[in-house]
Amino acid sequence: MPIERLVFQGLRNLQALDVSPGPRINLISGANGSGKTSLLEGIHILGMGRSFRARRLPQVITHDADAVTLHGRLSTDPPTTIGIRRQRDHSDLLMKVSGEKVERIADLVETLPMQLINPDAFRLLEGPPAGRREFLDWGVFHVKHDFIGAWQRFRRALKHRNALLRHGRMDDASLNVWEHELAQWGNRLDELRAEWVEAFLPVFEETLEGLISMPGLRLRYSRGWDRQRELADVLHQARDTDRQMGFTQQGPQRADLGIRLNKRPAVEVLSRGQQKLVVSALKLAQGRLLERTTGRTCLYLIDDLPAELDRTHRAVFCQWLERMQCQAFITSVDHEVLANLWQDTTPVAMFHVKHDAEGAGQLQAIDRQTS
Numbered sequence: 248m249p250i251e252r253l254v255f256q257g258l259r260n261l262q263a264l265d266v267s268p269g270p271r272i273n274l275i276s277g278a279n280g281s282g283k284t285s286l287l288e289g290i291h292i293l294g295m296g297r298s299f300r301a302r303r304l305p306q307v308i309t310h311d312a313d314a315v316t317l318h319g320r321l322s323t324d325p326p327t328t329i330g331i332r333r334q335r336d337h338s339d340l341l342m343k344v345s346g347e348k349v350e351r352i353a354d355l356v357e358t359l360p361m362q363l364i365n366p367d368a369f370r371l372l373e374g375p376p377a378g379r380r381e382f383l384d385w386g387v388f389h390v391k392h393d394f395i396g397a398w399q400r401f402r403r404a405l406k407h408r409n410a411l412l413r414h415g416r417m418d419d420a421s422l423n424v425w426e427h428e429l430a431q432w433g434n435r436l437d438e439l440r441a442e443w444v445e446a447f448l449p450v451f452e453e454t455l456e457g458l459i460s461m462p463g464l465r466l467r468y469s470r471g472w473d474r475q476r477e478l479a480d481v482l483h484q485a486r487d488t489d490r491q492m493g494f495t496q497q498g499p500q501r502a503d504l505g506i507r508l509n510k511r512p513a514v515e516v517l518s519r520g521q522q523k524l525v526v527s528a529l530k531l532a533q534g535r536l537l538e539r540t541t542g543r544t545c546l547y548l549i550d551d552l553p554a555e556l557d558r559t560h561r562a563v564f565c566q567w568l569e570r571m572q573c574q575a576f577i578t579s580v581d582h583e584v585l586a587n588l589w590q591d592t593t594p595v596a597m598f599h600v601k602h603d604a605e606g607a608g609q610l611q612a613i614d615r616q617t618s
């Protein structure tokens with residue numbers, strides 16, 4: 248569901264803001280350093296409980312402020328609100344959904360499904376498997392309701408097994424207990440992931456085909472341990488080597504999404520631009536599958552689109568966003584580049600971030616065309 252109101256205070260260089268974004272395409276323009284990315288960052292924190300560029304949340308608090316407070320209202324009936332507050336001198340992150348305090352980031356993620364497309368996101372193909380696992384689990388989390396329970400039980404069992412391995416004690420009875428739990432929930436995670444990948448593949452292939460023709464490209468899920476063997480046996484037999492290493496070497500915590508072109512790793516053969524299109528197709532396909540399976544839309548945060556895609560691919564990318572009925576926040580230095588890419592029937596809201604001599608950024612609505 249789209250965000251219909253944003254109220255931010257104490258976020259980087261941005262002055263306190265209270266804006267009503269459009270339900271579909273929101274274009275944010277402004278000079279370098281004006282605060283465009285900071286706006287996307289604030290929305291990202293609302294939905295994910297963390298920044299996409301600061302390791303620690305206090306870094307996003309305006310230099311002379313005590314706290315950052317972010318508030319969003321979603322156009323559900325009745326409206327859903329999300330509130331986040333982080334004080335500089337407290338380590339706790341206060342999170343509220345519809346006025347109720349929540350403890351788990353998963354509650355935010357569930358409330359506001361979002362995908363980020365920025366220069367870092369384009370490293371999804373070349374980066375470590377953890378990024379691709381996160382991508383995979385985002386999809387599974389939103390469409391498979393028992394995923395979070397299975398994931399939490401699996402993580403708990405993994406933590407206990409790793410602790411026993413590290414302490415170096417030959418406590419086989421305890422290991423048996425946690426390995427049993429680990430195998431049970433690990434197998435469940437694998438089933439859910441495999442089912443999701445099966446549904447995702449055709450959507451991804453269709454989306455990619457719409458962006459660029461790449462017939463030899465294959466996406467393959469690997470579960471993290473030998474396909475021919477039971478997880479329980481793998482864990483049992485690996486006890487000695489796992490003890491030496493001090494952690495569990497095989498299992499769903501090592502799963503990956505392999506992306507290959509004509510049997511070679513895609514990163515080795517694709518140009519930077521082609522990699523960007525593959526990642527764009529992955530991200531768009533996530534939102535399309537979410538829409539198809541749950542009827543919910545995914546919010547897209549897209550940082551500096553003109554810099555990332557050429558004119559033709561930019562236009563095709565925007566057509567997908569239009570078709571998907573999703574809400575998107577797209578930044579660029581110059582709004583002219585993005586303003587004419589949309590059909591007359593698509594509601595487009597435009598904002599400009601103006602910054603003063605001291606560097607403070609002010610978000611202003613500059614135009615709006617709705618159908």
Ligand SMILES: Nc1ncnc2c1ncn2[C@@H]1O[C@H](COP(=O)(O)OP(=O)(O)OP(=O)(O)O)[C@@H](O)[C@H]1O
Nearest residue numbers: 259260279280281282283284285306307308309310
């Ligand atoms: N904690 C902070 N408090 C105040 N200002 C900050 C803080 N952190 C960063 N800034 C400043 O905020 C400004 C906005 O940065 P931001 O990355 O959002 O700009 P941008 O419009 O996306 O720029 P670009 O087009 O160059 O990517 C920068 O000038 C930066 O120095």
